[in-house]
Amino acid sequence: MPVLTASNSLYLHIPFCTVRCTYCAFNTYINLESLIEPFTNALIREIECVARSSSGLKLHTIYFGGGTPSLLSHIQIGRILSTVRREFDLAADAEISMEANPDDIHLDYVHALMEQGINRLSLGMQSANNRELQLFGRRHDADTIHRAVAASRRAGLKNLNLDLIFGIPHQTLNDWEVSLDQLLWLHPEHISVYALGLEDGTAMNSWVQKGKLPLPDDDLTADMYEFADEYFNTQGYQQYEISNWSLPSRECKHNKQYWLNLPYLGLGPGAHGYMDRLRYETILSPHRYINLLINSDTSRAFPLTPAVNDWHEIDTDTEIAETLLMGLRLTQTGISRFDFVQRFGKDVMECHGSTIEKFVESGLLILDDKKLILSPKGRFLSNMIFREFV
Secondary structure, three states: OOOOOOOEEEEEEEOEEOOOOOOOOOOOEEOOHHHHHHHHHHHHHHHHHHHHOOOOOEEEEEEEEEOOHHHOOHHHHHHHHHHHHHHOEEEEEEEEEEEEOHHHOOHHHHHHHHHHOOOEEEEEEEOOOHHHHHHHOOOOOHHHHHHHHHHHHHOOOOOEEEEEEEOOOOOOHHHHHHHHHHHHHOOOOEEEEEEOOOOOOOHHHHHHHOOOOOOOOHHHHHHHHHHHHHHHHHOOOEEEEOOEEEOOOOOOHHHHHHHOOOOEEEEOOOOEEEEOOEEEEEOOOHHHHHHHHHHOOOOOOOOOOOOEEEEEEOOHHHHHHHHHHHHOOOOOOOEEHHHHHHHHOOOHHHHHHHHHHHHHHOOOEEEOOOEEEEOHHHHHOHHHHHHHHO
16 A cells, blocks of 8 residues: 655646657657547546555645646646546645646636646746747747746736756857846746757757757856856745756745655656656557556556556665655755655665765765755766766
């Protein structure tokens, strides 16, 4: 049976997009809009399947990710959330987030989403430069972002995240500053910024490999990251994770669930979950997903559903390593030594003392009686540090 805590979360993957962004390597599909309604039915079925074996699982966050969840109607979102409320013990003050394309956001839609329970939107702004947006294959322009934010505010939404990407081919520091200016003018409660990743199978990576676009400049990318941090700080935003800043008390509760390596259910095609010391993933294909949920036997041991096609148990050493990898992303709190002992029965230095000492001596980690965190210098080299704990 699952461990019942007040800190479980639910991730719902919505795999549909109108266009595929040139940098995107997520499990998304275009030209499948006809599947959205049967997919909604299948997702509701998967929620019901896992709930039957969960024995009153408590949830404090829900996150609709994708893909483009805003391709679903407010009625479909409402049906999904009604099922969650019926099947789980959802906290009265639960954070319920939904990713959205700015093109999809208008006043009536946001009003309707909020009536269904959505209380946090994450808009894929990505850039305020129309040339960069066209390079990404985005279906919105810079003006659309402003209209989407204005509509969200008129609807009464009080928790908004905006995403930006930096380190883009041909992007200058001045281009980046303009995007930051535009974002801050919109006054979001939360900001996420990500260095462009060149992922296998993406159009962007293919263009770089063929010489049609230059490789991102690592030094310039580092300068952009440092500039953003300093700029956000002057405007009252505090960095609390390597890629995330927020106004006071506006951190994303759902994403902190991942960074603290706490349990969450992952449902929908291509979703990943971590519950009862099992890491698992569901099948990628929306067609197969729908067929399995509608036609298969629904009796599987928690947290598995008919859509899960791979899973493995996490032993203590792996859980410790994953907790370090994820927790060190939290730039202010890092790894609480007290919480670590409570969870694992031993201090962090008993597990990886020599590795930690090496990075403390080189100025990449900071260790005191209460916590272990990355130094500002260590944030730039975090992937190298993390590899040492695996």
